[in-house]
Amino acid sequence: MKRLIKINCALLLGILFSCKVEHASPPNEAVKNISGSWTITDATRNGTDLTSGFNFSQFRIVFSDSTYTIDSLVPFVVSHNGKWAFNDPQYPFSIIFTQTDSPSVSTPFLFPVVNGVRNIVLTFSPGCPSNTYQYTLQKAN
């Protein structure tokens, strides 16, 4: 009987010490990659659609690691080439453009996937502050 108790105790201890605390850590959010050439697919001014009435087809912005080049044939956040950065590379809520010899411009940034296609959505006011534009950009084919 004593022997059986000892065996049971040993088994119980074995079970208890065989467990180890698992330190779960959240997965790392990927750094947002916007490298490439982007075009404007949708544009609004104060909520009114401009896409059908204004020719945005010539516009291109090309992002590389830290710089961008632009064909600014439309009102945009910036009008010359320069550098860009996110406020937070993993969880960006704004993108900061720095034109050569100009102060930085920060604008709200969204990076949604719509119908399986990645979009960049920028909101800004290139003219009067009361006029708000929202451009949706998609990667050029």
Next chain:
Amino acid sequence: MKKLRLPTGRRAWNWVWKIAATVIIGIVIGCSLTINSVTQPASVTGGTVLPITLNATIVTNNPQTSALVIGVLVPTVWNASANTTMTFTSSITSGPQPMTLIPAGTPSPNGGGVGWQTDLMNTIGHAGNLIPEYEWIAFQSNTQYAVNSNTTVSVTVSINITVPTNNVYFKMAYVIAESSDGLHSTDYGDPSTDYYGTFFPAPIRVNGTGTLLDFVNPQLSVVVPGFSTDNDIITIPFNSTVAANPLSAASSVYLCATGYTSAGDSIQVCQQTSKTQLQPLGAGNWQLDIWPRGFFGLSPGQSLDSIEYFFTDVNGANKVGYGAGTSPFSYTFGCQ
């Protein structure tokens, strides 16, 4: 004389039940919010306070605890979200009750996730204002109020809007609602219109400075937005049906414009090409969106103070200006 025979027994209970049910249904349905009157001046001087008094009646047929919601349609140039105060008094409260602006995007009840402002625009509309530079603002009482069933509540809302100095002629509109049902409730089988009330007073004129923003009378051409720089995209419309003119029956319409720079130079773009061709919108309406900096080919150091423009046919022979005459339309760049 025929004797009236009253039903007895089971038959009597049957009738009692039917009558009672009818009375109960009659009590439950029929909730209503009504704006009885709106007192607002016919005109106000720009830069002063526009005082408005709204009288309303709320009839409840069911106990409810809700906040009062008031919506006002205003021109965006007023920036009314930042320049409006609102309070109310009522027959079930004591003294002025504070109200606060509902932040943009705050979902309206039963509104499918859209904000109060958007829901008001989609549901109530823009009161027939012709220039699409209007918005709804909505205020909500800071407190929710418990109201018993079968109660009639008289409400007087005091609205003060400090209007800017711009010349404006506008059709305002008002909505009364409550925070539980919003604009789409169909509780108890009532139509959603039973859960809010509207009022559309006569247009109001703000006597100020600058070009008159006339939202009421159809015009041949009013540039949108009303305030812009040469680095905005502006919409130049042409409503050929407003007045008899040489382009009333034109199959295509073109812009003939002159830009005036801050240095005193003038740049003319007067051609009949795709660059200047207005798009047909139907029913005699045309419009062209331009980015003035690109349209006039400004160099980085140049800026535009104003533009003057005509509309022409494909040959450039027939020209239409302000008031269908020979003087050009004009538009001055500037921000609020």
